[in-house]
Amino acid sequence: MYHYPVQRNTTEKPWTMKVTGTGTVAAAPDQAVIITGVETEDMSLQEAQSANSASIQRIIDALIRAGIPESQIQTSEFRINPVYDFKDGEQVFRGYKVTNLLKITLYDMTVIGSIIDTATANGANIVRGVEFSLQHTDVIYNQALTEALRQAEQKAQTIARSLHANLNAIPQSVIENPDTSQPSPFFTATALQAAPTPIEPGQLMIKADVLVSYHYYL
Template sequence: MALTKRNVTVALVTGLALALVALPGCTTTKVVTAPAGVAADTVTASGSGAAQAAPDTAEVSLGVTTTSSDAKAALDDASRAAERIAAAVKKLGVAGKDIQTRDLSVYPQTTERDGKQVITGYQASLSVQVKVRDMARLGEVISAANAAGANTIDGPWFTVDDPAPFRAEAMEAAVKDARSSAEAMAKAAGRSIGAVLSMSSSDVGVSPRPLARMALAEAAQAVPIEPGELDISANVVVVFELE
């Protein structure tokens, strides 16, 4: 069957929408296709939006490193330290479900003697990942973990426990931005925009805000921590009908 000019153009618009969805890193949130009989002239616009959120959750990695002449002894020492850390943070209200032991390793320490590598002992290390929901006690949690045996501290990383409302706010702003751009382009061409034919988004989401690794001297006292605000962003591509 021969294709009319309108059919070809509608097919190209549909193909463009599908191609945008297939781009690496893009997550489709919604696609709306034009019904039969809709005018084929279109304008495509991108938009970005952001929302700010006060963090209500923090994660911190509490590391333990031990050494011994025996591999099992080094591992046992690290395990006991992890248990002490978990017990200490639980006393400050951290739930068991928010404590996770990870990155366990044991490896030999060696030195060179008479041209040969000789094992002199063993080093064991692990980390205890802790999620703190009571932000007011974050400094206390870090200090208590340090006192219980944590000798490296990474984080904290700040985030929000439920980012959905902020993502929706950022998405709404991004769509408004795309509409504003499309209206400006259409006006410059002596046209106006109509219905939305398709849209796609790449969900950037929440970027956890980290602090630099803390020195042990800083962790010896309750650490004052200011989490600031998080930026939650969204990007969209929208295809509008031209009138």
């Protein structure tokens, strides 16, 4: 991979060049997180909590029947808020709003749509979104990093040839700037109620940027 320069007089002053390299690798996600749940309102806090609890339990039971292990279903958020209306410029108490959200982790990308449908069919009126990711990002990132370093070396060799210089292909320094950009499609409960939900995970783009310093001799 590397091209070493001929032996030089050790007293000769080396020059330094800095080049950048970018490597990008596309990978299919193998993990998805769905945030979904129930929002209930009632003048009575106890009634709002009771209705919410019943709906959440119905969703959890349905998910387990659908084959999702209980360990992959967690509470993501729980909130109780008073609700007010404004009438004639005055704040009027309307009741309480209870929000309970579940975090569902999936490793089978083919069941995402059906799991969302299962949740909404059993009372979920909030679907915050679906986030896709990789379980082992480091493996893909290392591939991108290798490509980034290869690109940086090619740039350095091109510059050295243009200068009629000898390049020491062993980097003097390498600075990384990892970037694991992952798309996070967002779906609303309203949009999900009309038809079976098709979810296409797409590709995750894992990128590595490097700044590499080389010595060269004129």
